[in-house]
Amino acid sequence: MEVNIPSCSEEAKWPCRRDIVSEIVDKEIKKMARKKIIAGNWKMNKTPSEAVALVEELKPLVANEEVDVVFCVPAIDIVPVVEACKGTNIQVGAENMYFEESGAYTGEISPAMLVDAGVKYVVLGHSERRDYFGETNEDVNKKVLKAFEHGITPIMCCGETLEQREQGVTMDFIRQQVKVGLQNVTADQAKAMVIAYEPIWAIGTGKTATTEQAEEVCKGIRECVAEVYDEATAEAIRIQYGGSVNAGNAAELFAQADIDGGLVGGASLKADFGKIVNYK
Ligand code: 13P
Numbered sequence: 386m387e388v389n390i391p392s393c394s395e396e397a398k399w400p401c402r403r404d405i406v407s408e409i410v411d412k413e414i415k416k417m418a419r420k421k422i423i424a425g426n427w428k429m430n431k432t433p434s435e436a437v438a439l440v441e442e443l444k445p446l447v448a449n450e451e452v453d454v455v456f457c458v459p460a461i462d463i464v465p466v467v468e469a470c471k472g473t474n475i476q477v478g479a480e481n482m483y484f485e486e487s488g489a490y491t492g493e494i495s496p497a498m499l500v501d502a503g504v505k506y507v508v509l510g511h512s513e514r515r516d517y518f519g520e521t522n523e524d525v526n527k528k529v530l531k532a533f534e535h536g537i538t539p540i541m542c543c544g545e546t547l548e549q550r551e552q553g554v555t556m557d558f559i560r561q562q563v564k565v566g567l568q569n570v571t572a573d574q575a576k577a578m579v580i581a582y583e584p585i586w587a588i589g590t591g592k593t594a595t596t597e598q599a600e601e602v603c604k605g606i607r608e609c610v611a612e613v614y615d616e617a618t619a620e621a622i623r624i625q626y627g628g629s630v631n632a633g634n635a636a637e638l639f640a641q642a643d644i645d646g647g648l649v650g651g652a653s654l655k656a657d658f659g660k661i662v663n664y665k
Contacts, residue, residue, distance in 0.1 A: 418621075420623075422645060422646040423646045424478060424647070425457060425650075425653025426480060427654060429459060430459070430654055431459065431654070437465050440456070441455075443475075447659050451502070454662055455475070456477055456653070457478035457479065457508050460481075479499050481514060496534070499535070500535050508539065509525050509533050509539050511527070511583075512542060519547055522561065526567070533570070538577060540580075542580075542582075543562040543582060546585045547586035549606060556653070559605065559609075563613075565607065575610065579623045579624070580622060582625065589651060594626070596638055599626045599640040607619045607622070610622050623645040624644065626638050627647055632660035632664075
């Protein structure tokens with residue numbers, strides 16, 4: 386008679402499986418602790434009166450207390466948009482800011498001006514600012530530090546070009562952007578901030594990164610934050626994906642373990658943004 390006795394190696398698999406299960410549960414709990422943040426980046430679109438009309442249209446569509454909803458709007462639209470968003474769940478962000486307090490910097494906007502106008506978030510180091518206006522990682526770092534001095538939450542952007550992706554240097558490039566951007570930022574500040582991963586090749590192209598590609602880099606950014614600080618900081622920081630997010634792909638992207646929401650360009654200017662905010 387043959388008796389099927391489990392081998393030692395098979396028995397040894399059990400504790401191992403238990404570890405895997407508890408790791409998955411642990412990850413889910415940590416993910417649930419991070420509130421999703423879904424921000425629209427209007428870029429250079431909408432005059433002040435058009436901006437108010439868009440807020441009026443979107444207001445009822447983006448009502449969702451489960452997520453943080455932010456409209457990042459052109460500087461000239463900030464004051465009327467803050468006014469139009471009063472009494473709603475929408476917070477207003479700027480798309481840029483200078484790192485000096487005040488003075489002879491023609492055309493720039495200071496952090497104090499943003500705070501006084503009611504701004505809570507600021508997009509910093511967007512790839513369009515890096516490309517067209519020559520912003521460096523060091524500039525972005527100065528802006529991040531200045532935003533914190535004034536109590537504004539930075540949404541610090543990073544992302545690779547198509548060429549860098551093809552050369553296999555995506556993570557090296559992004560780690561550099563993140564590490565320099567975070568210089569002298571304390572762990573408590575880092576815990577409160579937002580990093581937006583936006584592959585440049587996916588911005589405005591309709592070519593979204595696959596969920597695997599987006600998750601892989603967001604996870605890599607979280608690991609980088611853990612190296613710079615510690616696990617607790619990495620688990621607290623919110624990491625968005627941006628690049629052709631739309632009503633059709635938001636749910637899958639936002640379900641990934643390390644993706645805590647999105648930074649949305651084109652689709653934030655339409656009723657679709659309501660569907661993205663209510664992606665579940
Ligand atoms: P799109 O959503 O239009 O691709 O833009 C993404 C972006 O750059 C948001 O900051």
